[in-house]
Amino acid sequence: MTSLPKALLKAALFATTASATNLFVACTNGNLTTLSLTGTGNTSNLAISSWTNECASNPAALNLDSQNRILYCMDRASSSSVNGSMNSFDVDTNGNLTRLARIPVPASGVWAGFFGAEGGNKGLATVHYNRSAYSIISISDDGQLNGPVQSTFPTLSAPGPITLRQDRSYLHQVQTDPTGKYLIMNDLGGDMVRVFTYDTETLAPVTEVSQLLTEAGVGPRHGRFLTAASGKLYYFFVGELSQKVYSYEIAYTEGGMSWTKVFEIPALGVGNERAPQTAPTSGIELTPDNKFLIVSNRDVSFLAKDGPTDTLSTFSINADGTLELVQLAPSGGWSPRQFSLNKKGDLLAVGHQNNFTVIIWQRDLVSGKIVGEGKSITLSTAVVATIWDETRLIQSAYEILSNPQKRRAYDATLPSDFRKSSTFAATCDDASDSEEEYSNRDLNKEHDEDLQHAL
Structure with a gap:
């Protein structure tokens, strides 16, 4: 199994945080709700x-x-x-x-x-x-x-x-x-x-x-x-x-x-x-x-x-x-x-x-x-x-970085100084993991540290 480099995860941060992190919430009226947290800090938004x-x-x-x-x-x-x-x-x-x-x-x-x-x-x-x-x-x-x-x-x-x-x-x-x-x-x-x-x-x-x-x-x-x-x-x-x-x-x-x-x-x-x-x-x-x-x-x-x-x-x-x-x-x-x-x-x-x-x-x-x-x-x-449900950070990264059309659209959203950097260049080299390999990983183990560093 190939492994996406840390640089790829770091680049994916721009996309995944711009999309959403989910939370699941239980309420006593019978509702089980998915909340979407987008953005960071003062620019974040929390919505059903x-x-x-x-x-x-x-x-x-x-x-x-x-x-x-x-x-x-x-x-x-x-x-x-x-x-x-x-x-x-x-x-x-x-x-x-x-x-x-x-x-x-x-x-x-x-x-x-x-x-x-x-x-x-x-x-x-x-x-x-x-x-x-x-x-x-x-x-x-x-x-x-x-x-x-x-x-x-x-x-x-x-x-x-x-x-x-x-x-x-x-x-x-x-x-x-x-x-x-x-x-x-x-x-x-x-x-x-x-x-x-x-x-x-x-x-x-x-x-x-x-x-x-x-x-x-x-x-x-x-x-x-x-x-x-x-x-x-x-x-x-x-x-x-x-x-x-x-x-x-x-x-x-x-x-x-x-x-x-x-x-x-x-x-x-x-x-x-x-x-x-x-x-x-x-x-x-x-x-x-x-x-x-x-x-x-x-x-x-x-x-x-x-x-x-x-x-x-x-x-x-x-x-x-x-x-x-x-x-x-x-x-x-x-x-x-x-x-x-x-x-x-x-x-x-x-x-x-x-x-x-x-x-x-x-x-x-x-x-x-x-x-x-x-x-x-x-x-x-x-x-x-x-x-919290943070697994979709990796799923979102895969969906973007392994799809040429989504990848081009994503690249265009990055700051120009980042696109010129060696970190960004490294992400263009290899996105060869299959989706099955990606989704089957246990994020609580070897890739958890990479993801935390990326975040």
């Missing part, structure tokens, strides 16, 4: 390019298989429902969605995560908050769904101290550990992080093998893993009920994992604490350079109690796994349930439940701070999930 209601009635979690161009959308359904659904959609080059499959899953699904061994079956693990359940779904590269092949309802030996939220198990996130051998589920109701193994051939049965037991009343919601430069493995998570961020060092044992607490800090920073259960934490993300953690805070989370927005907290990560508050920045709206970073890490998309907005924030990669608002858009109802 298409939408579907085929993840109705209440889409809540989105997962993109970028290599196979399949978007998975979990419908949590109404609070009185027994079942919701998992849905798969084909994603075309413009971000239009066509539903491929739909199966019932327990209601109140709030998060899903890919898992599965290389060469083995692939699956989606899902967690269902109000049903106190997790499910395992078998998936295929063409978006077909099978299952659930397992649905389990964990229990607690005793309720937690915050009885309204901890009368039973409430799972809120599932992901794999860095080895891919374990499934990690945060149990807000049980004050624990549950660790499971799974069958690499059949996916199920999924078996619980160990637990991290937190202090009472923490309410683990979401977390992220970091393998430090020292080789140590850390797990950072937010306690929704305690309104704090926690750091634990992890070691692998014969039976699963052992956990050693390293650090905790109020999610709004020392001295900025709010009264219990008034500013619950929600999302947490690790920046692509592994240098910063960003946390979203809800309800009464800004320094002024009647302030204009809720808050995004940025923490720098020290070598020993401790955290330092870098910035408290406005999220731009009320109740930022979830947010996501682009691959480069210089843009952050946050959706708001209470004023229905999606806002794109600009980040400084050196300081880690949010430095400016890009564009925003108001949708028809509460926004609960927003994710």
Whole structure:
């Protein structure tokens, strides 16, 4: 397989950023919307390019298989429902969605995560908050769904101290550990992080093998893993009920994992604490350079109690796994349930439940701070999930650079000084990859670095 040179990717930047980057957004009225982000900085524009209601009635979690161009959308359904659904959609080059499959899953699904061994079956693990359940779904590269092949309802030996939220198990996130051998589920109701193994051939049965037991009343919601430069493995998570961020060092044992607490800090920073259960934490993300953690805070989370927005907290990560508050920045709206970073890490998309907005924030990669608002858009109802789709950057580059007519039109749009440069000359030498070779690449691996440099 030939490989397009870095110069070609850099030249393609002019075309791909001028076209669009897509985002997928889930809203509680049943709409699954594709947003198109064009331009950069103050000249950018954010607009609806298409939408579907085929993840109705209440889409809540989105997962993109970028290599196979399949978007998975979990419908949590109404609070009185027994079942919701998992849905798969084909994603075309413009971000239009066509539903491929739909199966019932327990209601109140709030998060899903890919898992599965290389060469083995692939699956989606899902967690269902109000049903106190997790499910395992078998998936295929063409978006077909099978299952659930397992649905389990964990229990607690005793309720937690915050009885309204901890009368039973409430799972809120599932992901794999860095080895891919374990499934990690945060149990807000049980004050624990549950660790499971799974069958690499059949996916199920999924078996619980160990637990991290937190202090009472923490309410683990979401977390992220970091393998430090020292080789140590850390797990950072937010306690929704305690309104704090926690750091634990992890070691692998014969039976699963052992956990050693390293650090905790109020999610709004020392001295900025709010009264219990008034500013619950929600999302947490690790920046692509592994240098910063960003946390979203809800309800009464800004320094002024009647302030204009809720808050995004940025923490720098020290070598020993401790955290330092870098910035408290406005999220731009009320109740930022979830947010996501682009691959480069210089843009952050946050959706708001209470004023229905999606806002794109600009980040400084050196300081880690949010430095400016890009564009925003108001949708028809509460926004609960927003994710990026940057795969089409490469697809757009291929479409332009491998088609002589499109290539000539594209070349004419470039600045004259760039057309005279050696970088541009290098792009004229080789665009020999086939479209199949291009589209089958895993952008999260060897070409991801090239793309990030180009951007």
